[in-house]
Amino acid sequence: MSSPPERNAPWKSGKKGGQRPFNRKPDNSFDDWLWGWHAVSAALANKKRSAPQRLLATEDRAREIESRFGRLGVLEVVDARFLGHNLPQGAVHQGVALKIPLLDPVGLEDFEAKRGATLLMLDQITDPQNVGAILRSAAAFGASGVILQDRHTPKLTGALAKAAAGAVDQIDTAYVVNLSRALETLAELGWRAVGLDGHSDKALDQALDGGPTILVLGSEGEGLRRLVAEHCDELAKIPMPGGFESLNVSAAAAVALYEAARSRP
Secondary structure: OOOOOOOOOOOOOOOOOOOOOOOOOOHHHHOOEEEOHHHHHHHHHOOOOOOOOEEEEOHHHHHHHHHHHOOOOOEEEOOHHHHHHHOOOOOOOOOEEEEOOOOOOOOHHHOOOOOOOEEEEEEOOOOHHHHHHHHHHHHHOOOOEEEEEOOOOOOOOHHHHHHHOOHHHOOEEEEEOOHHHHHHHHHHOOOEEEEEOOOOOOEHHHHOOOOOEEEEEEEOOOEOOHHHHHOOOEEEEOOOOOOOOOOOHHHHHHHHHHHHHHOOO
């Protein structure tokens, strides 16, 4: 393994030729970067991924990477200050960052409409932290996949992938142009859609029957858009006996996924 950077020379690389800085601005220049241990290690372990293009790690993380994945030609040993300076401000990198092509999305027809299967569809949920947390819950509760709109959706990299804690590489994602048409296609494939709506008279557990189900979640402020709601087979709410008005959308997704998991045969 490359020798670590000298303590008094934080910008000096253990690799020949010195560290190659990458530009902190604009933020979209990091669209193909992952950081955080769980996100990076899950990507390196995912055989569906293309080959990594650049891997930066502190000395301790480099040892972990080599013990788990063997010697990687793209690995560069750097210090934490170099990582912190060259990633977006506030990035919690945990000593590692990876440049790697985006994962290929799956098609709607790739989701098998079998009994007990659950999909999530996100209607205009754009906050990377929320989307990342939802992906994490989807993987934790054994969902078959997550459906996103191809516009206004954050890339599954950076802060989103960090929040997902490796779930980006553990849960299939599909991108569609129009959610309503996607629901029509999925209905033809045997899926039933249940939209979350706090104003519904039906509780979520009453709307779930253990069949192949799409849980459709809208943004916190707007909720489901009218056409998307109209394409759902049922609308249901998460009962909140404590009287609180609503949940954060990622928390609502976790509760809904738990209820769906309970309804499985």
